[in-house]
Amino acid sequence: MGGDPVRLADIQVPFLTVRANRDHIVPPDATSPLIDLVGSPDKHELCLDAGHMGLVVGRTAARTTVPTIIDFVRRRSDPLTPDAAQEA
Numbered sequence: 001m002g003g004d005p006v007r008l009a010d011i012q013v014p015f016l017t018v019r020a021n022r023d024h025i026v027p028p029d030a031t032s033p034l035i036d037l038v039g040s041p042d043k044h045e046l047c048l049d050a051g052h053m054g055l056v057v058g059r060t061a062a063r064t065t066v067p068t069i070i071d072f073v074r075r076r077s078d079p080l081t082p083d084a085a086q087e088a
Contacts, residue, residue, distance in 0.1 A: 009039040016072045018046045018055055018065060025052040044072065 015038050019031040028047075035045045046068050050060045 008034070008037040011038045012040050013042075014072070014076045015040045015043040016046065016069065017044075018048070018069070020048055020050040020052060020055050022050060022054075023052040042076075 017031070017034050017038075019026070019028065019034075021028055023031070032047075035043055046065070048055060048060055048064060054060045055065050
């Protein structure tokens, strides 16, 4: 980034990768190694039987992709304090 090399092993924050088995734009062979390259101890992979667009639109997205992402973020987020909730 900005001319500096990026090492996926340096990623230490919670990490979720979402990939599709029938993705012809970003094929599974290109995405499957990612999870093993990230250094975070809190890393998860959601692999769905979908195509590229199926991950973000349609039934698969509504039933699985979006709820999984929301749950992942929610479990790793601090709860809102009453003061912060009023400001939001």
